[in-house]
Amino acid sequence: MSTAVLALGATPAAAQDAPPQGEQATTLDRIEVTGSRIKRADLETSSPVFVIDRQNIENSGAATVGEFLQRTPAIAGAATNPQVNNGGGAGAATVDLRGLGVNRSLVLVDGKRWIGTVSNANGAVDINSIPMTLIERVEVLKDGASAIYGSDAIGGVVNFILRRDFQGLEASAYYGISSRGDAGTERYDATFGMTGDKGNVVLGVSYDKEDSVSAADRAYSSQPYQLYAGEHGIGGTSRIxxxxxxxxxxxxxxxxxxxxxxxxxxxxxxxxxxxxxxxxxxxxxxxxxxxxVYNFQADGNLNLTPQERTAMFVSGNYQLSENVEAFVLGSWLKTESSFFIAPLxxxxxxxxxxxxxxxxxxxxxxxxxxxxxxxxxxxxIPTRTTRFETDTYQITAGLRGNFGDSSWSWDASYGYGRTPQSQSVRGYLYxxxxxxxxxxxxxxxxxxxxxxxxxxxxxxxxxxxxxxxxxxxxxxxxxxxxxxxxxxxxxxxNPTITNTNENDLKVFNANITGDLFELPAGMVSLAGGVERREESASATSDFLTLIPPGETVCLITQEACTFGDIAGSFDVNEIYLEALVPLLADVPFAEKLNVSLGTRYSDYSNFGGTTNSKIGLEWKPFSDLLVRATYADVFRAPTIGDLYAPTVPSANTYTDPCNGYTGQPTPDPRACAGVPTDGSFQQSNNQVTSFQVADPNLQPEEGDVFTYGFVYSPGWLEGFSITADYWRVKLEQFITNLPENVMLNQCFNFGRYCDTFIRDDAGDVAQMTNVIGNFGRLQSSGLDVGLRYLFAETGWGRFAWNLDASYIAEYNVRLLADDPDSDVGAFPGIPQSTGLAGTFVDNASSGFGNLARWRALNDISWSLGNFSASLTTRYVHHVYEAPDVADVTEPGYVAKRRVPSFTQTDLQIGYQFEELNNSSIQIGVRNLTDRQPPLIYSGFNASTDMRTYDAIGRYYWMRWTAKF
Known part of the structure; x- marks a missing residue:
């Protein structure tokens, strides 16, 4: 699949890239744009697309795909990355567009689905499993696209476009280290391509290794900082x-x-x-x-997990006849990683x-x-450790071609992906x-x-x-x-516990596209296709971790226990149609007016059928201005993890509504059963073992996405353009676990969910059961803005300026939407009327994460002869975190705490050696000013937000690329 490039910056072609074989000019003029299956000549369509080209990837100094993609302004929320110790120990990095969740952002490679590689069978793709050296560019579609691609494309689509028709040999070596002497990273890549009269093949290998960073070695993470009753302090746990x-x-x-x-x-x-x-x-x-209290941060916790990857890949195409070409993409990646957490x-x-x-x-x-x-x-006993070994296999093979000299083209392919993973766990007692x-x-x-x-x-x-x-x-x-x-x-x-799991993906699809007939304004184009997808997942837990029927504990410490294994699958059959209808062309106030229509029917084996449609509008009143809008039905099918995951315990935070209980009546006597009635009760621990339970009867999430905006490229200022797009997402039947606070407060105030927890003899909440469900609704909206200016070349070189920003205007979630009083205690300190935009909520059940209102990426690049340089600044606006509900009754209570904004500046300088076949060297500094992440007292890891901010500090790197 080929897609249009919107100019994020200059994208020079590699010296070894050969022109495509056997392609006519008409083929090059009509290409497929991310967000549409129709091949067309227009580079700008009704859907907003953000593009990161290969040069930007290299200038970032990133050693993995996840590192550079995290900077994208449209990414927010709680995506996993290797800085997240408990959740990122497998070395995985996921994408969370608009903060809507990693399951609501679709990842494609050359327009096709990639195997979900996150171990809990939630369908999310580990983008670090995509071969970095093969990536030509990344296109981020910031629009709902269920009518085009099916489930999950709610927040948008991230499409990795791979290099094609590469010829020669390219090898690179990368090394980086922090200014504190840790986080050492090395990466080696080699890519070989050969082009013949009828085809092309690209082979490659890569290896990278990244060392850990201890939480004790950074001031912000060396202590479990806390905020209580408006006072800053150092906290910890009661297990001392x-x-x-x-x-x-x-x-x-x-x-x-x-x-x-x-x-x-x-x-x-x-x-x-x-x-x-x-x-x-x-x-x-x-x-x-x-x-x-005990300082668990200094004893074993990590800010960056150690990881090691080895990868091999092959990509090729071969002309079978004048109109038929065979193609294949194969990739294998082995990831070895570990995480360490405080002693048991x-x-x-x-x-x-x-x-x-x-x-x-x-x-x-x-x-x-x-x-x-x-x-x-x-x-x-030694610190709790988990070692992961993950293999990712993905192969896609198929045929594509044209119907003679007509505009019609077709493709058919079959893809298979598999991700076996093993876990070795130590640090628990029999x-x-x-x-x-x-x-x-x-x-x-x-x-x-x-x-x-x-x-x-x-x-x-x-x-x-x-x-x-x-x-x-x-x-x-x-x-x-x-x-x-x-x-x-x-x-x-102290046994070694061994768990295994595997995800499998099988996809067959066939597509056809071409022109139907001509209207006065142009050709009516059509695309259609079918897809069959089978997804399955399995997990086998060590017998030591299995909880017998009727019991609540297993043969080791409870937090590592589970009630069973995953064994689930579903299949889906889909058919879609898409049309592009030109209404007006070359008339006053309408140089172009097009409507695009799309619909897709999906039939799932587990819940039935769903139809999702989309309409888009493109209006060019004059040549410099494009006005665009889309409206799309979207849906997300429950994942295998949502449906069939085994029950597992999680140590979740909570605030007991029975603190200070004086015996007043409650709707259900179980609310404060066993709690003293003299007002002396205070919970003895802020965490409770909460068993997370799947539900095979879940229904899909359903909603709609609306966008409108413009692209303005004034003829009077060559090289300049501005884009602005408003977006709004509405979701019903939201799939989530309820926060433990919600269930406790529901019982205390309304007598609901009282069967979800038990108390011990002292009255403490000792255990909870948390079943996932279709709870409530979500609505979010905001604005994306992009500015581009490619300056005219001067004696001082050529400059380019790019600024992209994303604004979240609202992010409202109402759990238990059928109950007008359901927001009691849902998100401590955050009234439902205010919403979550501009806040940080990091709960193990809901996990909305960092929803800063503004995120921006500013890039200034310069080139002169063989020299180049870039200065990139990433900005994350301030957020508010809410303290515990207990603070409400304490002196000095503050409704919300303001977390400062975060700005990170990266510098890169490069030189190209023409006499050495255009080989090059790059040196750079990430986080030039050594900006440390702000303290967030409710943070998931290290008293900050490891999913959003740079946890390493100033980082030096160098890359040498040789071309032959």
Whole structure:
């Protein structure tokens, strides 16, 4: 597929690129534009398209596709990238146009679907799996295109156009490193092309490797910063190194119970005094909810995950006859990556890990079972790690041709994609073994060594291979025999967990396009086609992670548990028609007036049929001005992950509406069941294990997208153009999980969703169940603006200026749209009437992310002879983050916190060596001023937004390209 290039900047042709073989001028004049299947001569159509050419990609200094694409102003929200430790550990990078979600942005390669490569079967494409050295340009269609491409094209389409007819050998080497000496990156590419009388073949290989960046090595991420009651501070979690233990007040005989932190209840919450052995109750004190916290950021978390990729690809075409050509594209990529997160938090509560510390343990000075013990196991077992190995296979082969000398052309192709992935997980404990190790124990009278026993005090019931573990004392000393024995015993119950998953895509499509008949204003053109697509996904979990029927825990720590495996598929048959009808031409106030029409019928095996149509208008009142508009029906089919994913736990944040509960009636008694009624209750943790559940009965999202705007290229100012396009998206049947706050508040206020959570004996929310559904509606609108000016050449060289900006005017989401009161607690601090535009909401369930009102990309480039340079500035407007609902009743409450804007400037200088076959060298600095990301206290990673801002800081890079 060939597409039109809108001038983002100069796009010089490579010296080795040969002209297409056997093509006539008429073929070159009629090309296919992204967003339409009709071949036409016009480069500008009714649909707005943003283009990134190869020169811009190289000038960015990016080593991966995701790095350069993230700068696009139309990309917002919460797309994954390798800076996101928990979510980007597989090395993946996804696209989120307009902040509408990665599942609502369609990714194509040469106009055809690419295999979804994100491991949770959500259909999103890892754009880092697309061979970077083959990319000629990237076209971003900022319009709804379900009538042309089917499901997912709601926010728009990202179409990667690959190089064709390449001849010769091109090799490049890239190296980059941050100013702090980390994030080292190396990349090597080699591309070989050969052209003959009847065809062309391109072969290539590439390798890149990127080192990690530790959260501890950046000031903004070295601490878990927080904002509470309007005060800035350093937070953390209640799973601390000295533990948090709930024991009866009567058993805390050696504790200073006059401490205000001890409260007045029947139970008291204790922690070991740092430096004490924990062998006596006097070694403990009452737990301080505000100050006894653990800095999880400094212990293992990453700002950039390590990753390594090896790729091979082939692209070719061969002229079978005068009118028929065969073509093929094959790609293989192997990605090896890892992520590291803070050491395991042990939580012995029945609703979580269900591992008590026995009152008969030789290490328990209280002499009672401790069923609520929480401890950070930093010094007991290694940091939690997950290593990924992902293979991505994609092959597309087909035929294309013309019907004689007519305007009609056709193509038919079959594509197959497959992404097997394996995960190796470490840092979790085998629960039955840990239960034995924390259970009854004694000193063996025969050997004098500690042993685990089934019956307290009876050595004959000793458990073979078990050594008692001390979770109430200091960590084991690796230099002592006893400490070494405990560490060895823990290592035996620290298994390697292996999970596998795979996505598969099979696509057959056939298209035909040409002219039907001529009207006074021009030819009526038609395109039509059929497509059959089959998608499937499977996942197999380690038996250690499977939760038995009727249970809530598995054989390891709960956060790694799952209720089963993925095994799902669907197929869809589609047919479409598209027409271009010229209404007026070369008359006063209408140099051109065209209407484009399109419709597509899709029949899904899981929910049935849907029809989506589109109409576009192109009006040129005079030669310098194009006015355009589109209206499109759009839809998104639920993904296999939405439909069939296994139930998995997620540690999600929440604010308990029962904090300070005084016994007032609630619509359902389960709302605050077990919570004290004297007003003293405050939740003991801000995270809850929430089981995320798929729903095979989901219906598709449906909506419409409306755009209108203009392109003005004044004849009186050669080289200058301006574009402006308004857009509006409406979606119904929005597919999402409800935020945990919503369900808790719904129960508290209206008695709904009370069966989604359970509380423990202390009244804390211990566990939640969160089923995905078609909840509510979304409406968003905004404006895209682009300015281009290619200056006339002077003795000082030639300059080009490009500015692109995107503005989000509104972004409104109403969950549970059938309930007028459904917004209670939906998005803390953000009234539904205000909406989400200009805010940051990063919730594991909803995850709308960064919806800054303005994003812009400004590029100034210069060339003189063999020298070139560019200065690129990326701007993200300020956003507001909302504090927790708990802040509403606290002194100093602020409705929203303003997060400063972020500006990043990149510099690149290049030189071309004509005497060396136009080989070139480029050196550059990304983030020239070493701008650090702003603090966002509710950030998903590192107290900022790792999905949006540069997390590395100043970065130096160099690329050498040799051509033969």
């Amino acid at each position: 190194l000295t533990g948090r233990y709930v024991v009866p007040r009567s058993a805390a005989t050696g504790v200073n119970l006059s401490d205000p932190n001890c409260g007045s209840g029947a139970n008291v919450v204790l922690t070991r005094i740092d430096g004490r052995p924990g062998t006596s109750t006097s070694d403990f004190r009452c737990f301080d909810n505000l100050n006894d 938090p042990f939580d012995g509560r029945a609703a979580v890990d269900n591992v008590p510390i026995s009152g008969d343990s030789i290490y328990n000075p209280f002499g009672v079972d401790i069923t609520d013990a929480r401890l950070r196991l930093r010094d007991f 629960s039955p073994g840990l239960t034995d190790a924390l259970g009854p124990s004694m000193i063996d009278p025969a050997t004098g060594n500690p042993i685990c026993v089934r019956t307290p005090g009876d050595p004959s019931t000793a458990i073979a291979g078990c050594l008692p573990v001390n979770f109430l004392g200091p960590p084991p000393d690796p230099n002592s025999p006893a400490g070494q024995a405990q560490l060895a015993a823990l290592n035996l119950i």
